[in-house]
Amino acid sequence: MQENLFINHADLKEFETHALADDWIREYPAFLSASEASQLLQGLIAHIPWRQDQIRIAGVQRLVPRLQCWMGDAGYGYSGLRLQREPWHELVSPLKDRIEELTGAQFNSVLLNYYRNGQDSVAWHADDEPELGRNPLIASLSLGAERPFELRPKPGCPGGKCRLRLRNGSLLLLGDTLQQHWMHQLPKQPGLDEPRVNLTFRWVCE
Numbered sequence: 001m002q003e004n005l006f007i008n009h010a011d012l013k014e015f016e017t018h019a020l021a022d023d024w025i026r027e028y029p030a031f032l033s034a035s036e037a038s039q040l041l042q043g044l045i046a047h048i049p050w051r052q053d054q055i056r057i058a059g060v061q062r063l064v065p066r067l068q069c070w071m072g073d074a075g076y077g078y079s080g081l082r083l084q085r086e087p088w089h090e091l092v093s094p095l096k097d098r099i100e101e102l103t104g105a106q107f108n109s110v111l112l113n114y115y116r117n118g119q120d121s122v123a124w125h126a127d128d129e130p131e132l133g134r135n136p137l138i139a140s141l142s143l144g145a146e147r148p149f150e151l152r153p154k155p156g157c158p159g160g161k162c163r164l165r166l167r168n169g170s171l172l173l174l175g176d177t178l179q180q181h182w183m184h185q186l187p188k189q190p191g192l193d194e195p196r197v198n199l200t201f202r203w204v205c206e
């Protein structure tokens with residue numbers, strides 16, 4: 001029988017809310033135990049159909065500095081790139097179910113990012129595409145190497161630059177007006193040789 005990937009319900013209630021001016025991020029630091037998260041990391045690295053797409057930045061075609069996979073029931077794209085949609089994977093569906101149970105929200109898609117080492121990154125952006133709706137709830141699960149997650153307010157919005165640690169097995173909930181007011185990035189980390197996988201569960205309106 002497959003080992004239960006999740007820690008028990010009582011532990012899941014432990015969360016911390018980070019205040020960002022008028023917004024917030026809720027963190028479940030141990031949504032998965034460290035060993036469960038590391039096992040899942042290896043499974044996803046081996047079995048997900050990862051792709052490295054190209055996007056056009058300032059008129060120049062460049063490889064996205066990480067591998068990605070878009071999965072679920074709805075299509076999606078950003079920066080002029082339409083992501084190829086994959087069906088729900090058996091390693092990912094149970095995570096979706098569990099996060100839906102925890103949040104009471106529904107998710108119809110997930111973007112998986114695979115940062116092979118500290119050279120991989122995601123640049124400043126907000127997840128504010130119209131098809132995510134005005135105030136999307138995004139659930140972000142981190143597996144593998146701990147990396148900093150930086151936030152800065154959009155021009156004219158209150159607050160200052162801040163940074164959270166994305167721990168192995170932690171889950172962040174990003175909701176309400178966060179994507180309207182804040183940008184985020186995962187900077188490169190020279191010298192880091194360990195992989196990280198992130199899954200952002202989303203609801204896409206088609």
Ligand SMILES: O=C(O)CCC(=O)C(=O)O
Nearest residue numbers: 111113122127186198200
């Ligand atoms: O890897 C992360 O923690 C963040 C990824 C992200 O912001 C995104 O895919 O939109």
Ligand SMILES: [Mn+2]
Nearest residue numbers: 125126127184
């Ligand atoms: Mn994002």
